[in-house]
Amino acid sequence: MWSALADPNRRAILHLLLEGPRPVGELSEACDLSQPSTSKHLRVLREAGLVRVIPDAQRRLYALEPAPMAELDAWLAPYRRLWNSSLDALGRHLDAVDAEQHDGGPAQRRRSDEQKGTGKP
Amino acid sequence: MWSALADPNRRAILHLLLEGPRPVGELSEACDLSQPSTSKHLRVLREAGLVRVIPDAQRRLYALEPAPMAELDAWLAPYRRLWNSSLDALGRHLDAVDAEQHDGGPAQRRRSDEQKGTGKP
DNA sequence: CGTTCATATTCTCGAACAGGTATATTCGCT
DNA sequence: AGCGAATATACCTGTTCGAGAATATGAACG
Numbered sequence: 674m675w676s677a678l679a680d681p682n683r684r685a686i687l688h689l690l691l692e693g694p695r696p697v698g699e700l701s702e703a704c705d706l707s708q709p710s711t712s713k714h715l716r717v718l719r720e721a722g723l724v725r726v727i728p729d730a731q732r733r734l735y736a737l738e739p740a741p742m743a744e745l746d747a748w749l750a751p752y753r754r755l756w757n758s759s760l761d762a763l764g765r766h767l768d769a770v771d772a773e774q775h776d777g778g779p780a781q782r783r784r785s786d787e788q789k790g791t792g793k794p
Numbered sequence: 795m796w797s798a799l800a801d802p803n804r805r806a807i808l809h810l811l812l813e814g815p816r817p818v819g820e821l822s823e824a825c826d827l828s829q830p831s832t833s834k835h836l837r838v839l840r841e842a843g844l845v846r847v848i849p850d851a852q853r854r855l856y857a858l859e860p861a862p863m864a865e866l867d868a869w870l871a872p873y874r875r876l877w878n879s880s881l882d883a884l885g886r887h888l889d890a891v892d893a894e895q896h897d898g899g900p901a902q903r904r905r906s907d908e909q910k911g912t913g914k915p
Numbered sequence: 916c917g918t919t920c921a922t923a924t925t926c927t928c929g930a931a932c933a934g935g936t937a938t939a940t941t942c943g944c945t
Numbered sequence: 946a947g948c949g950a951a952t953a954t955a956c957c958t959g960t961t962c963g964a965g966a967a968t969a970t971g972a973a974c975g
Binding site: 696697698708709711712713715716730731732733 | 950953
């Protein structure tokens with residue numbers, strides 16, 4: 674997933690998909706990429722699980738897949754404490770989530786975080 | 795910065811640095827990397843602004859630089875909205891969205907997605 | 916001053932990657 | 946069925962990347 678996000682064009686595609694599903698041609702035009710290049714980038718994004726494809730006649734609509742972003746957020750969480758160690762609600766909330774995953778504490782808010790192993794033990 | 799984060803070894807280094815500044819040798823040993831390789835990765839991380847160096851005699855302590863993580867978080871912010879709404883009612887809404895995108899049915903999840911004219915009716 | 920430890924840099928090689936062109940596939944339309 | 950639009954794949958090419966070996970810098974210490 675990280676290598677998929679490493680490319681600026683792919684991030685641009687994701688940014689466009691933020692506004693809703695789009696066909697390849699539109700992404701290609703908006704990102705100023707050739708159509709084959711766009712298709713290849715979309716393939717990488719799809720194999721990384723970042724987007725999913727919705728077949729629509731001869732078109733293929735691509736849509737964001739939110740799950741990997743949650744994974745990214747989970748990775749970022751420990752670092753978030755660093756850059757702003759004194760957040761009002763957010764930081765405490767995240768700390769709570771972190772603690773919850775360790776001691777099984779008040780698990781009432783984001784219990785859907787425990788989806789699959791991130792491959793990063 | 796993204797390309798710096800794309801490498802698993804570099805992410806491992808950052809993960810180690812979470813526990814505090816460390817000299818190169820320690821990182822090298824912990825990540826099972828050769829010393830030159832570690833130095834090269836650290837150079838990339840440094841040029842990406844992700845770590846900073848603290849010279850200490852003939853040693854060089856590397857420490858996390860929190861700022862770029864904030865940048866990452868800012869980039870992630872728009873997507874966070876997405877997965878939050880998805881996690882909210884995971885299974886049912888995914889099915890609903892799926893159906894909606896096939897028959898153009900009740901667009902209940904589209905709160906503020908269609909803000910800009912995509913030029914694609 | 917020379918030795919040794921810790922780190923950085925250079926070089927080279929093989930693999931991976933991005934972009935371009937040409938071609939294949941699939942669906943809708945007439 | 947055949948044509949055309951939309952998308953995917955294959956092939957080629959120049960570039961980048963990461964690992965490894967050899968070497969250079971630089972500081973402590975005898």
